[in-house]
Amino acid sequence: MDGAVPKAVAHEPISDREAELLFGLYLHFPVTVLAVSGGPDSTALMWLAARWRDELEKPPRLVAVTIDHGLRKEAAREARAVARLAKTLNIEHITLRWTGRKPNTGIQEAARNARYRLLAQVAGKVGAKRIATPIRSTIRRRPSYSAWRGVVEFPD
Secondary structure (H helix, E strand, O other): OOOOOOHHHHOOOOOHHHHHHHHHHHOOOOEEEEEOOOOHHHHHHHHHHHHHHHOOOOOOEEEEEEEEOOOOOOHHHHHHHHHHHHHHOOOEEEEEEOOOOOOOOOHHHHHHHHHHHHHHHHHHHHOOOEEEEEEOOOOOOOOOOOEEEEEEEOOO
16 A cells, blocks of 8 residues: 555544644744635634644744735735634734735746745744745645645744
């Protein structure tokens, strides 16, 4: 067998133990920034981080950050929806907008670079040493599922 997991297991909810394993590296940091676009991966990241935090005796401060790149008219509405959800989860939320001139070519790379720059600025302001981002990944338990492995760490 190639390590694939039976479908019945692949569709089970993430257990508290799995959440602990996913977020354990954030435990010793007082603040973590969550990059939340409003899509299904980042929304799941925020829900799971809140669930994990709520089980801790000394939880870290979570700050969700949404970047509005100003490229789609519905982006502002999506950012407001993330802010409402963050409030219900007792997570601080900040929306930042990428302003200025946008390039005619290479827009995806420019938007990604702007997003990382803005996330790093927020992390610096709130004292976060880590930023959690959802990235497409493959893990054994969930062969076609998104895993939360995106971590940016800032040195002391």
